[in-house]
Amino acid sequence: MANIKQQIKRVGTNEKARKANVAFKSSLKTAMKAVYAAVEAKDPAQAQTALSFAYKKLDKAQSKHIVHKNYVARHKSALATAVNRLQQQ
Numbered sequence: 001m002a003n004i005k006q007q008i009k010r011v012g013t014n015e016k017a018r019k020a021n022v023a024f025k026s027s028l029k030t031a032m033k034a035v036y037a038a039v040e041a042k043d044p045a046q047a048q049t050a051l052s053f054a055y056k057k058l059d060k061a062q063s064k065h066i067v068h069k070n071y072v073a074r075h076k077s078a079l080a081t082a083v084n085r086l087q088q089q
Helices: 005-040 044-063 069-088
Strands: none
Touching: 005 044, 005 069, 044 069
16 A cells, blocks of 8 residues: 555545446446337337437547447447337338
């Protein structure tokens, strides 16, 4: 453990940020699961609403540097594909 005052503070802020990032990542995954659940239920209106919310969460995660930009692009594409397939049926 660090014995320098500033480093002790830094360890504390890093832990606080880590916990916030873990919580945000969890809510992000929940938002993405909501889209897939709506698609499974064959509810286009709910899927579209959940998709826009998931997009918002993904963009926010990218802007906060919680996830990589390619992670965001990959998941946005997969979610949009799932919703578009539902609307075509």
